[in-house]
Amino acid sequence: MNQDKNNLSNLRHSTSHLLAAAVMELWPNAKRAIGPATENGFYFDFDFGNEKISEEDFPKIEAKMLEILPSWETFERQELSAEEAKNQYINNPYKNELIKEFTQNEEKVSFYKSGEFWDLCKGGHCEQPSKELKHFKLISVAGAYWRGNEKNPMLTRIYGISFKSKEELDTHFTMLEEAKKRDHRKLGQELNLFFIDERVGKGLIMWLPNGTIIKDEIEELVKKKEKEAGYVRVSTPHIAKEELFTLSGHLPYYKDSMYPPMIMDDGAYYLRAMNCPHHHTIYLHNQKSYKELPLRLAEYGTCYRNELSGTLAGLLRVRGMTMNDAHIYCRKDQIKNEFKNVIKLTMEYFKIFGLEDYWFRLSKWNQKNTEKYIDEPENWEYTEQILREVLEELNVKFVEAENEAAFYGPKVDVQFKSIVGREETMSTIQLDFAAKKRFGLSYIDQDGKENNDVFVIHRAPLSVHERFIAFLIEHYAGKFPVWLSPLQIMLIPIADRHIESANKIKVALALEGIRVEVDNRSESMQSKIRDATLQKVPFLGIMGDRESNIDNLTASIRTRGGQDLGQLSIDLIIQKVKEDIDKKA
């Protein structure tokens, strides 16, 4: 398995050499940077100077690649001294930078040559390029900063994919097509869940009635679960004065990602980008006793962040968001248990939604990055260890990542892979040892003394509504389980004379809290079935003469999958639908 992975990676990396060779023949003045394999393919970065490259150039480049390929029988390794290496790249600052770095510890650097093309490279290629590299395709062109730093010049990155056989290449494209059908933006429109309007603003979601039902159902679930878990709910405004965010310390760190202030006669107000300062203020409202800890304040808090316009994407990345937020205030000795319970709750939620393919990430600080992180090494070390222990004790899959923490403490992120393979952070559980000092959080301990050692856990197991629902849409491919379905059953009268009976059943079901409609358009029954199925309504109730017996009203029930459940009485319909709602299946 691992061997396979390496082979594929070698193949892709080799294809990136071929791409570079073709580009260098077509644009001799281009400067090469780097060209690694990625999870699904490869890319190569170039500096084309003033020349513009677009996807229109791909056929030309691909043709050149195929033209060069037969002359590539092997990858031949050669070692050059720094001096010799630099001579290969006159006027190429990128390669020279790399050579300088590589030769700090080593005398020589390695080059790989195939055909007439050679390039600085540490290796990892296929054996017989001319035979193996045939099945590739260039995918897209993108800008990418040199070494991933936005202060560096932007290079032109060409992405491609490469497989061992034509079949695998085709399969890959089929998979992408399938993913497109599930895209939450497409389904969001087809199922009338939400939209974004230019006049409202980009990244600001307008939830339609159908989408709001899903949102509300999730919120109900969360309120119930968190009440059981000892949370209390609070409700706070979406804006606050500058003083609050100065006190919290967010302003210097987050100013760029906050909407600019509104200047009022009594000071500057900001739309909040996070809920914690408000919650901390609630904590401070009156003196706390040790008996009140842990205190768990929960709120579906709405925040606004001025995210870079180029990063916005449907529901996945927005500017106005509502989080399944809560803050837990606890003593140092309570951290572990509280953290553990939050992770358990998170896993319980995911189980309900049938989400299984996720993993945890222990996001740690980096002691060298003093600009980003508060300077309390002891707390960092201590808390990171606690979080690690929790993850180990729960025996869950997790990785550790340097330099991913929040400025105030380490966190555990829940990572997911989106339908197109992009890794996304779903939930986050963060430990905060900065708030106590900033806000002067404290409690009165058993001895009647004030204790300032209050730790805060920020947690949003279901992330923000917007992002979470995007995941659900794609996860279910729009076929929501009954409890989340905007419409749970559509009654379909065959002819107009059956509308009255259908309305009677509708009233009976609605009284039981079931979301039900009657399709009373003068369309054919077939057409109504088709429309309701396309809207992915879980149950359809067909009503004709057979079902409209005044003394014993029934409907013939059919699922969106086409399964026939037979002619059911009102009671049986209610029973069946409610059963599925309760199962949350």
Added chain:
RNA sequence: GCCGAUGUAACUCAGUUGGUAGAGUAGCUCUUUCGUAAAGAGCAAGUCGUGAGUUCAAAUCUCACCAUCGGCUCCA
């Protein structure tokens, strides 16, 4: 924000070398009243993303801006 692409009716899309727009679906009206995935006819619907410019004439050419999509950086 940066790199590249895209923007025509509510939706999906046509629109040749510049001569001011068309289809299907949805909507509305009428006809049809039907047994498990599309009945028929008619009507209405567009400042061709927005604003400038070139031209006798711009959906089409130029520029700027706005929005969307794929990446980069960032991030829930």
